[in-house]
Amino acid sequence: MNWDLITVSFVVGVLASAVRWAAPILYAALGEVFTERAGILNLGLEGIMLMGALSGFIGAYNSGSLWIGLLLAALVGMAMGLLMAFVSVTARANQVVAGLGITILGGGLSTLLFRLFFGLRTRPPTIKTFKVHSLPLLGDLPIVGEVLFEHNVMVYLVFILVGVAWVVLYRTRFGLALRAVGERPEAADTRGLNVTALRYISLMIGGAMAGLGGAYLPLADLGIFWTQMTAGRGFIAVAVVVFSRWDPVRALWGALVFGGAAALQTALQTLRAPIDSELLLMLPYIVTIIVLVGISRRAEFPGAFAVPYSRGEK
Amino acid sequence: MSTTTADTAGTGTAERAPLPWRTLWDNVVQAALSLVLALVVGGALLLVSGRDPIAAYRSLYYGAFGTTDRFTETLVKATPLLLVAVSVSICFRAQVWNIGAEGQMILGAIFSTWVALHVKGLPPLLHLVLAFLAGALGGLLWSLIAGVLKAYLQANEVITTSMLNYIAVYLLAYLVRGPMMDPQGFNFPQSPLIPEELELPRLIARTRLNVAFLVALAAVLLALVFWRSTWGRRTEIVGASRRVAAHVGLNVPRTILLATALSGALTGIAGWGEIFGLHFRLIEEITRGFGTLGIVVALLGGLNPIGMTIAAFFFAALVVGGNAMERNANVPFALVDVIQGCVILLVLSRAYLFKRSSS
Numbered sequence: 001m002n003w004d005l006i007t008v009s010f011v012v013g014v015l016a017s018a019v020r021w022a023a024p025i026l027y028a029a030l031g032e033v034f035t036e037r038a039g040i041l042n043l044g045l046e047g048i049m050l051m052g053a054l055s056g057f058i059g060a061y062n063s064g065s066l067w068i069g070l071l072l073a074a075l076v077g078m079a080m081g082l083l084m085a086f087v088s089v090t091a092r093a094n095q096v097v098a099g100l101g102i103t104i105l106g107g108g109l110s111t112l113l114f115r116l117f118f119g120l121r122t123r124p125p126t127i128k129t130f131k132v133h134s135l136p137l138l139g140d141l142p143i144v145g146e147v148l149f150e151h152n153v154m155v156y157l158v159f160i161l162v163g164v165a166w167v168v169l170y171r172t173r174f175g176l177a178l179r180a181v182g183e184r185p186e187a188a189d190t191r192g193l194n195v196t197a198l199r200y201i202s203l204m205i206g207g208a209m210a211g212l213g214g215a216y217l218p219l220a221d222l223g224i225f226w227t228q229m230t231a232g233r234g235f236i237a238v239a240v241v242v243f244s245r246w247d248p249v250r251a252l253w254g255a256l257v258f259g260g261a262a263a264l265q266t267a268l269q270t271l272r273a274p275i276d277s278e279l280l281l282m283l284p285y286i287v288t289i290i291v292l293v294g295i296s297r298r299a300e301f302p303g304a305f306a307v308p309y310s311r312g313e314k
Numbered sequence: 315m316s317t318t319t320a321d322t323a324g325t326g327t328a329e330r331a332p333l334p335w336r337t338l339w340d341n342v343v344q345a346a347l348s349l350v351l352a353l354v355v356g357g358a359l360l361l362v363s364g365r366d367p368i369a370a371y372r373s374l375y376y377g378a379f380g381t382t383d384r385f386t387e388t389l390v391k392a393t394p395l396l397l398v399a400v401s402v403s404i405c406f407r408a409q410v411w412n413i414g415a416e417g418q419m420i421l422g423a424i425f426s427t428w429v430a431l432h433v434k435g436l437p438p439l440l441h442l443v444l445a446f447l448a449g450a451l452g453g454l455l456w457s458l459i460a461g462v463l464k465a466y467l468q469a470n471e472v473i474t475t476s477m478l479n480y481i482a483v484y485l486l487a488y489l490v491r492g493p494m495m496d497p498q499g500f501n502f503p504q505s506p507l508i509p510e511e512l513e514l515p516r517l518i519a520r521t522r523l524n525v526a527f528l529v530a531l532a533a534v535l536l537a538l539v540f541w542r543s544t545w546g547r548r549t550e551i552v553g554a555s556r557r558v559a560a561h562v563g564l565n566v567p568r569t570i571l572l573a574t575a576l577s578g579a580l581t582g583i584a585g586w587g588e589i590f591g592l593h594f595r596l597i598e599e600i601t602r603g604f605g606t607l608g609i610v611v612a613l614l615g616g617l618n619p620i621g622m623t624i625a626a627f628f629f630a631a632l633v634v635g636g637n638a639m640e641r642n643a644n645v646p647f648a649l650v651d652v653i654q655g656c657v658i659l660l661v662l663s664r665a666y667l668f669k670r671s672s673s
Contacts, residue, residue, distance in 0.1 A: 105658075109655070112652050293474075
């Protein structure tokens, strides 16, 4: 192992990379906080993220504008959320299996559409990604500046969205209604809240956010699309939500833990740690399991979590 | 997950656990309708993108059934699908959402290959049986990780099993590039070939159809017996309601563990079958997505052994035909994945979609 490489700037680089790893997971997790607060478990995030990655890429490739790509990713993600809502809310199907269906559909559809759009090529189509902007003043701070304030616009956006999500969830009537529907749908219904509509909306928010999270990978990070490029981030996002106990701010910490594990893995590879790279690649997934186990006993799920609601069947 | 959610999470499917013949018929009709609708969705996608769906599906059909050769290939692909589906159905009926078949298959393949390569001096038949048991053990241990975490620590098994899938993929990648790599393999990521006398006998000469297919059929029989046994009934009660099961004195965690263990063992055997029947060495693409596809088969088959046999056959045909379609009609194989996803969602919504038409 090459210890000499460990300098302050190396450690700062690892921390900054943890933030970048965390961002796409955090998008999806923030949306899922809303969905689960309304009482729905959406395990289809992985598939929705893949559709977001694909549509973001196609939108940006064809229009030349990354913002149009993002818009398209959010819309397609929302449509996938709508599909999940139909199956889980209207048809009242088992949400675990429905999520699995969405994941398989998203994986297949994104691969198929990519092939139909671009055909087989020797060199993959590429786009220019969002540039890194150092924030004025904040970016000049030693260490902190480089870790937190030298990123692309999608990283800043997700930080802002953490605050927005918190305000919406705890300080608006809509947030209150959403939480009521997730805790005690019967009571919410009696008070005149539309359980079905609120759950549909929560899934559309969750879908749009997962779409953005998926689009992060081609638009803000890699500049290309490939099959199954999300590599489990959707499932990790669900674990982050359990970790967060359905709170947007704690979701930020959760995403950073997983981002840290992923960044550590790349750092160890750079340092030529005496561990094979295939084994290091397992690290984020192992950390996910360990954290999930640590948190699960204490987690208090929303009262009506994953239970389909129907009026008058009690 | 907390116990209350574990109790109620599956209300959507719990009502159809035991299957008299009339509901079975309803299920068959609805499953067939779902499949047809999914094919229509796939065809529409092709049409929109300027391909000819009729030509694509024709090439798919001939690819799967055109010749005896193609047909036996369909049975070859049905083998792991059937094993995984039976395995998954045991967990799903206990309301344990084990989606870790990919990983369990990989561990089964790793364990059984290791025994084939490193255990010496046994008579071939005994050696083969030992490899078979090792495969079952590999799958069992991998699924038990998630089972223990679920039964005693309430860790959501969907997340743990999906994470374990990724971990297994990297473990396999590591092994075939490191400790288990073929020293004479020109650095290809693969293990040495297993001894020739351990290869499973072919059922029909000059085809790839082998004894593993019979093992898969035996698993279906095992499932039929299992659901009539005390174990099976206990599993079903735990699946119907954790609370009721605890109330009548069943040991819920232990029942969950048993279901997970049995399921993991069957999936591990699927991994064994792929090695000893088809590839004869450990390679990275050993599961080819059959772990996930097996779950679709289980759902389309209504978690019923007979239903799953029919579904496994259809999906195997879809895979074999899909490969031919990719070659001959230049339609990406991912179309088959799209159809899979549609089938799951349609089967789940069938009570809502087909209610008026079929009852």
